[in-house]
Amino acid sequence: MSIDLxxxxxxxxxxxxxxxxxCPLPDPALGLTWRPMTTDDVPALTALLTRIETADAVPYRTSEPEVGEKFDGDWKDVERNTLLGLDADGVPRAWAEVDQPPGDTRVVRAFADGGVDPEWRRRGVGAAVVAWSHARARQVLAASGKDLPARIASYVPDQVVDAARLLTRAGMTPVRYYAEMRRPLDAPLPEVAVPAGVRVVPWAPEHDEGARLAHNAAFSDHWGSEPRTPEQWAHGRSMFAPTWSLVALDEADQVVGYQLSGRYEADWEVNGYTAGYTELLGVVREWRGRGLASALLAATMAAYRADGMQFAELGVDTANRTGAHRLYTALGYEVFDSSTMFTVEL
Structure with a gap:
């Protein structure tokens, strides 16, 4: 199917x-040898991310299956769009990747991500990684052939102030702010009726394409959101929890709302509690304002609690035009962590 840009x-x-x-590699004088990442690096790269996340005091840990997903996706050019810095003993000390999602039709985006081992910080490695990432991101955007507004973007946890300074020095600007929210499940759960004309059912494979189409429709008016191709939609599901996920069907059995959950057990020990995480929540425009999103979340909380979870969690763009932040607050969610998107707009 062709897409009209x-x-x-x-x-x-x-x-x-x-x-x-x-796109030159970082200077060898920094003390690291540089090459693309491979699937053989997954265990060592996971260990590097754990060291970084521990030092940065973020409330999550990236698991080995999640790291393995960096190599999935036919649109990804791992050979040219990833970088790993190894010390003299072959231990990974820095990493970077650039990803340009194939479904972009309004703004063509290149996401730059990476990090440096705490023991190797303040040596210029971080600046070198950012410089490589931006050079490669510009190459990827130029090669996209999509004559659209363009963006290089990076997310930074708000507690990692040194990274924010580094991106600012590289010419990036903070443009969007995100909150992680949670709600205790030992408190009374909200009772929200499903609106007439809709039934909420457990997620099943036969509903997945309908959920993708509903997501693309629901988020078509959200800042920074772009349509997801079928492959993008199915990507990144190593932590997907189908038994905690729901879809809302109208009388014609079309998906008009959805809630997809993740089970991030690697985070539980770090945070000291168990939780279910709402990855995606959406309602198509025609069904907004009728309480469907609240009903989906209420049913989700009940599913989490039935499985012994102590909290329900989710993330939100604090400037979401649909008022999602207010909705979550009204349901008892409170902010416990935050991050910022930095961009270069082209």
Whole structure:
């Protein structure tokens, strides 16, 4: 199926991206040897991420299955879009990756991610990783052929102030703010009726494509959201919890709302409690304002509690135009962590 891209009066993306002809590796004088990541690196890369996340005091730990997903996806060019810095003993001390989602139709985006081992910080490694990431992101955007507004984006936990300073020095600007929220499940759960004309049923494979289409429709008016291709939609499900996930069907059995959950057991020991996590929640525009999102969350909380979970968690864009932040607060969720998106707009 072809996708009609919106016309713009912008100069061609190849011009705006100002991509370098060559993306040089960081200086060997930094003490690390650089090469692309491979699937063989998953255990060592997971250990590196654990060291980074522990030092940064973030309330999560990236598990080995999640790291393995970095290599999944036919659209990914792991050979050219990832970087691993190894010390003299072959231990990974820094990493980077650039990802350009294939479904982008309004803004073509390149997400730059990476990190540096706490023992190797303040040596210039972080700046070198960011420089490589931005050079490669510009190359990827230029090669996309999509003459759309373009963006290089990175997310930073708000407690990691050094990373925020590093991105600011690299020319990035904070543009969006996100909150992680949680609700205790030992408190009385909200009683929210499902609106007439809709039934809420457990997620099942036969509903998944309908949920994808509903998601693309529901988020078409959300800042920073782009349509997801079927492969993107199915990607990143190593922590997916189907028994905690729900869809809402109208009288024609079309998906008009959905709630997809994750089970992040690696986080439980760090935080000192068990939790179910709402990965995605959405309601198509025609069904907004009728309490369907609240009903989905109420049913989700009940499912979490039935499985012995102590908290329900989710993340939200604090400037979400549908008022999601207010909805979650009204249901008893409270902020416990936050992050910021930094971008270069092209």
């Amino acid at each position: 919106p016309t713009t009066s912008l100069p061609p993306i190849a011009e705006r991206a100002a991509a370098p002809a060559v």
